[in-house]
Amino acid sequence: MSGAESAGRGVEAAAATAEADGEFRGHGVLRASGAYLGIALIGAALWFLLGHVNAFYSNILASIMIWTIATSGLNLIAGLGGYPSLVQGAFYGIGAYTSSIALAHGQPLWAATALAVALAGAAGLGVGIIFSRTRGQYFAIGTLFFGAVVGLVMNNWASLTQGPIGLSVPFAVPDLETLNALIAVCMVLSLALVVFIGRRRLGLRLVAVREDEDLAEHVGVPTAWTKLAAFVLSACVGGLAGVLIAQYNGTISPELFDYYVGFVMFVALAVGGAGRVLGPLLGSTFIVGVPHLLNLSSGIGQLLVGIVFVAVMILVPGGFMSAVDAVLVVFRRGGQSQ
C-alpha cells in the first residue's frame, strides 16, 4: 500500500505547505512521481481484476471505477476548493446523453467524447458563473437545483432523449476488454489530474479558498476565477465519466443521472476523504460496491449509505482517508519503537 499512501498524501502535503521554493522543489518532484506511480499501479491492478473476475464482480468494479472518475472530478471543486457541489450527477448525465446522441448521429467515438466533455464543461461554466457568487449551503442548494433542472430536461425533452424510457447507446468500443482498459486509463488520468492540479498554482489557490476565501482574495488570489476554473474542470471530468457509463451500460435513462446522484457523489467524496487523491476511489467503492455486493434492495442500500455517511462525519470527519492516516501513524510508531 505504499504507492497508495504516497498518492493519497501527495496533494495535501503539496498544496497545504506550498512547496514553492527551491529548497523543497527537488524533493517534491520525487514525491510527485511517486504519487503518479502509485496511481498507475492501482489502475493496473484494478484493470487486471476487471478482466479476471466473473462478470458479476467485473460489472460492479467497472461501476466503481467510473464513479471514481466522476467523483475525482468533483474532488477538484469540492475537495481542494471546499465548495459542496451537488451537481456532478448532472455533468455525468450530460456526458452520457451527449455522447450517445452524437454516436447515434454517426459521429466517431473521439468526436462524441470531445463533444460530451465540452458540453459538460460549458454547463459547468454556466453553473459556475451563476452560483460561484454563493457559498456553503447556498452553493449546495443552488447546484442541487441545477441538477434537478437537468433531470427534468432529460425526462421531458422526449424528442432528443426519449424521456424516462431512456436511450439505447450505440456501442463504439470494439469489445469489453478495450472498454475495460479505457475505463482503467481514464480513472488513472482523473486521479492523476487531482495530483497534478494540487501541485500547481491552481491547486494552491483552491486550498487557500477552502481555508479562508476572504483572506485568499486579500492576499491576491483571484478567487472567482479560481473557483470557475476548478468547476469547469470538475464538469469536464464528470462528462467523461458519463461517456464511459453510457458505453458500459448500453442503455441510459434519466434516473441514472437524477439530482439524487449528484448528492450521492458528494457523499461518496466526503465519506472517502474530500481533497485526498484516493478519497474518490474509497468513497465510490463503498457507495457503489457495498449495496451491490450485499445484494441490498435500493431502498435499504440508500438507508445504509445515509447512516454510514452520518457516522463517518461524526467519527472521522476527514473520511476514510483520514482513518487510513490514523492507522498508518499508529503502525509507524509501533515500527519505530521496536
Place this chain on the structure above:
Amino acid sequence: MALLEVDGVSKVFGGVQAVRTMQVSVEEGVIQGIIGPNGSGKTTFLGLLSGTFRPDGGSIRLAGRRLDGLSAHRTVKEGVARTFQTTRLFASWPLAANIRLAAEEHRTGGSARSGTYAGLTLERILALAGLDERGGEICASLSNAEQRLAMIAVAVATRPVLLLLDEPAVGMSPTEAGDLARVIRRIRDELAITVMIVEHNMHFMMGLADRILAMNAGAKLAEGTPAEVRRDPDVIASYLGG
C-alpha cells in the same frame, strides 16, 4: 501629490450610512492613524480602501491610479494590503506557507527558486515582523501576539505601497504592543511602505502615528498631528473626553 487621495467616498449598508463623503489625502511614507468611537466607520473605511467593499460614490486614487470599484485581489496587486481585526491566517499551514502564497501572487522580480520575492526574502519578511525562526510553525500554534505579527508579515509579502492595519494591537500586552510599534516603524523605514492604522489603544497610537484622522458617525471629524487632534474640541467631545 499625495500617495493616497480619497475624494467624497461613501458607503451605505442597508440604510445605515457607514461612511459619508470622506475626504482624505495621505502623504507617502507617513504612518497615518485613524481613531473614532465604535461604529464610526473606521473599519468600513479601511475596507473601501482595500477593495473589501465597493464604495457607493466618490473616488480612491493610489499614486494617481483609480482603485475604487476594483475587487480585493486587484487592489492588492495595485499595492494596497490589509490585515483584519480578527486574526485571519491560513491557520493549519506553516507561517512560511502563508507568506509564500502571498508572495507568489505578487512576484514581479526574482524567482521562487532563489527564494526572493521582488528583493524580499522569506527570512527578511520574518525578521522584519520579529518572527525569525518561526517560519516552520503552524500558525494556529503561534501566540496571539505572534499571530497578529504574522498577519502583518503576510500582508508585507504582497509588496504593498500602502499597508492597512485594522486594530493590530488587539489583545497585546504593553510590551508586545511596543514590539509591534517597532515592527511597524521598521516596515515604514526599511521598505518605504506607507501605513494606515485603525486602533483603539490611544497610548499606542499617539506614540506611533505621524498624523491622525479622527472619525465620527462615518465622517471625518478632524485631521492633523497627534497633538493637534488631541486638542481638537470636537474630538474631545466625541471620543477622548466621552
